[in-house]
Amino acid sequence: MPINESGYTYCHEHLHIDLSKQKGDDDCKLDQFELISAELKALKTRGVFNIVEVTNKFMGRNPQFIEALTKETQMNILCSTGFYIEGFFPNALKQMSVVDIANTMIHEIDNGIDDSNLRASVIGEIGSSHNVFTDTERKVFEGAAIAHLETGCPISTHTSFSTMAKSQVELLRNMKVNLNNVSIGHCDLRDNFDDILWLLDQGCYVQFDTIGKNDYYPDAKRIAVIDSLIRRGYADRVMLSMDITRKSHLKENGGLGFCYLIDHFVPMLLERGIQQQYIDLMLKHNPANFFGTTQK
Ligand SMILES: [Zn+2]
Structure with missing residues (x-):
């Protein structure tokens, strides 16, 4: 079982990522081992035992860094395979067939990632652009569907500013993917x-995974939406995370840090009147069901 069910899970994070070249900003290279391992140790004392690391190869994934973090912190870290979005694809991807793409993912799931001892157990984060789902992005999703059907690994997506999720779901459904195995990222x-609501009615999971990014969307609204979803009976399909991607997001560098979700956001949910059993669903049982039960 990939998820340690005795603890909480952050469903969409990056522990080593490098988008600095594409974004022209060195802050987008998250690679400070000491600071990150200290934050993971702090998370463990708060009951967070699992991190779903959704960095794939061309986003600056670093399996040796992840192995060292695991050794240092004993955090259970799930690794991912896939291709991100337009602008972050390797040149070769345009010429690759859907089957080639699927085989790349299947290789990282069955045989391992690069020269490390790690295997991917999640297909993610695969995404669409802002208000556009490009041909190459669609090809990645078709490859992901094949890899999912072959391996059973769940699919975790990226939407740009919460757009194009319907197109993602329609494509995956056409590829015969059971939507219980699909989690839509950045719905918040x-x-x-x-x-x-439409996504939930199709059977997908939805991620409130940019918690704390108030410049984009305020946490007060995130909380109101989560509350409405719980009242409508959808608590078993919601997962939470922070999507930390920059050096400046770390506590020591002046950011919120990984513990913000547990130390500040969860208390705000409780304050709103949301019961602990729902917190446990979103942070513990839903991730265990989603990431832990679709393995071969
Ligand atoms: Zn992300």
């Missing part, structure tokens, strides 16, 4: 309540 970056 704009007002899109009707879209979220």
Whole structure:
């Protein structure tokens, strides 16, 4: 079982990522081992035992860094395979067939990642651009569907500013993917309540995974939406995370740090009147069901 069910899970994070070249900003290279391992140790004392690391190869994934973090902190870290979005693809991807793409993912799931002892157990984060789902992005999703059907690994997506999720779901459904194995990322970056309800009615999981990014969308609204979803009976399909991607997001560098979700956001949910059993669903049981039961 990939998830340690005795603890909480952050469903969408990056522990080593490098998008600095594409973004022209060195802050987008998250690689400070000491600071990150200290934050993971602090998370463990708060009952967070699992991190779903959704960095794939061309986002600056670093399996040796992850192995060292695991050794140092004993955090259970799930690794991912896939291709991100337009602008972050390797040149070769355009020429690759859907089957080639699927085989790349299957290789990292069955045989391992690069020269490390790690295997991917999640297909992610695979995504669409802002208001556009490009041909190459669609090809990645078709490859992901094949890899999922072959391996059973769940699919975790990226949406740009909470757009194009419907197109992602329609494509995966056409590829015969059972939508219980699909989790839609970044549903919490704009007002899109009707879209979220539609996604839930298809059977998908939805991620409130940019918690604390108040410049994009305020946590007060995230909390109101989560509350409405729970009241409508959808608590078993919601997962939480922070999507930390920059040096400046770390506590020591002046950011919120990984513990913000547990130390500040969860108390705000409780304050709102959301019961602990729902916190446990979103942070513990749902991730265990989603990431832990679809393995071969
Ligand atoms: Zn991400």
